[in-house]
Amino acid sequence: MALMAGLRVPARALLRSGCWLRGAALAGAEAAAGLGAGVRRFGSQRVLVEPDPAAGVAVVKLKSPPVNSLSLELLTELVISLEKLDNDKTFRGIVLTSDLCGVFSAGLDLTELCGRSPAHYAEYWRALQELWLRLYLSGLVSVAAVNGASPAGGCLLCLSCDYRVLADSPSCVIGPNETRLGIVAPFWFKDCMVNTVGHRAAEQALQLGTLFPPAEALRVGLVDQVVPEDQVQSTALAAMARWLAIPDHARQLTKSMMRKPTADRLAKHREADVQSFVSFVSRDSIQKALQTYLEKLKQKG
Numbered sequence: 034m035a036l037m038a039g040l041r042v043p044a045r046a047l048l049r050s051g052c053w054l055r056g057a058a059l060a061g062a063e064a065a066a067g068l069g070a071g072v073r074r075f076g077s078q079r080v081l082v083e084p085d086p087a088a089g090v091a092v093v094k095l096k097s098p099p100v101n102s103l104s105l106e107l108l109t110e111l112v113i114s115l116e117k118l119d120n121d122k123t124f125r126g127i128v129l130t131s132d133l134c135g136v137f138s139a140g141l142d143l144t145e146l147c148g149r150s151p152a153h154y155a156e157y158w159r160a161l162q163e164l165w166l167r168l169y170l171s172g173l174v175s176v177a178a179v180n181g182a183s184p185a186g187g188c189l190l191c192l193s194c195d196y197r198v199l200a201d202s203p204s205c206v207i208g209p210n211e212t213r214l215g216i217v218a219p220f221w222f223k224d225c226m227v228n229t230v231g232h233r234a235a236e237q238a239l240q241l242g243t244l245f246p247p248a249e250a251l252r253v254g255l256v257d258q259v260v261p262e263d264q265v266q267s268t269a270l271a272a273m274a275r276w277l278a279i280p281d282h283a284r285q286l287t288k289s290m291m292r293k294p295t296a297d298r299l300a301k302h303r304e305a306d307v308q309s310f311v312s313f314v315s316r317d318s319i320q321k322a323l324q325t326y327l328e329k330l331k332q333k334g
């Protein structure tokens with residue numbers, strides 16, 4: 034750990050922020066990255082949006098060190114950015130990626146699920162539902178450029194996109210590891226898994242809490258392409274070009290036809306889903322399991 038201005042800052046976080054600062058330093062090379070003169074990045078503290086209006090594409094980068102865990106703030110900022118892009122006719126597609134080195138998203142922020150009030154759990158779960166519904170049903174083409182580990186809720190984010198490109202590195206594991214924490218993925222995560230990899234593979238992965246290394250993730254169909262780490266974003270953009278070659282109205286109607294029944298299962302029972310999450314996560318046994326897991330993570334660091 035490094036101590037900075039009285040703040041306990043993990044060395045890994047500094048390394049990672051070095052990684053995204055390096056990205057910021059490359060701002061001068063924005064033209065090379067497709068950002069023309071006068072085109073400005075926008076976004077918020079935890080979500081960086083790099084627009085390429087000429088291509089109709091925005092690269093949306095998660096930048097919430099150390100591990101892009103889905104805090105209430107990150108969920109909220111991501112929903113706002115997606116809403117803005119969805120409502121802006123300039124954009125037809127987004128590439129969702131991480132601005133940190135080695136981690137796409139660590140999934141739900143476990144500190145949001147431990148030792149908080151039922152009202153907080155309910156607010157948190159509503160924000161997660163909101164993000165999932167918005168991303169899953171977005172009219173934009175969404176390509177996940179998965180440049181780091183993506184367990185549990187991180188995997189859900191990827192599955193909500195239309196296409197997934199994963200970096201070929203042993204640390205880039207992806208999958209629904211919830212049961213390993215002693216918790217259960219919500220039914221809408223289960224539905225996304227089933228829709229992507231089929232019932233049998235989803236059942237095994239969900240029960241065993243499997244985190245797939247890249248080659249396995251490709252084999253089961255959890256991701257669509259595995260490429261060297263430095264080619265993840267360019268490959269995602271190339272995939273995007275293929276998807277954008279299809280007329281929007283036809284693609285959007287087809288996407289809706291494929292996804293709406295799954296989304297409706299949650300949309301029609303959102304409040305019941307919130308209540309079952311709150312009562313589940315408030316159980317003493319679940320609180321203990323989550324605390325123990327968090328402590329193990331911290332000790333490992």
Ligand SMILES: CCCCCCCC/C=C\C=C\CC(=O)SCCNC(=O)CCNC(=O)[C@H](O)C(C)(C)COP(=O)(O)OP(=O)(O)OC[C@H]1O[C@@H](n2cnc3c(N)ncnc32)[C@H](O)[C@@H]1OP(=O)(O)O
Nearest residue numbers: 043102139140141142143182185186217310313330331334
């Ligand atoms: C009856 C039915 C009812 C249905 C109800 C439904 C209930 C559903 C409930 C919950 C669903 C949950 C889904 C989830 O997403 S749970 C979260 C699962 N995530 C994980 O297991 C990932 C844990 N993290 C890791 O494996 C690693 O951190 C990794 C992402 C691989 C990165 O590794 P590394 O680079 O080595 O970084 P560190 O492990 O050292 O972590 C750095 C610091 O970040 C903290 N951390 C990590 N992950 C989280 C997290 N998810 N939330 C909060 N904090 C996290 C970690 O403790 C380190 O902190 P510190 O620096 O203070 O030591």
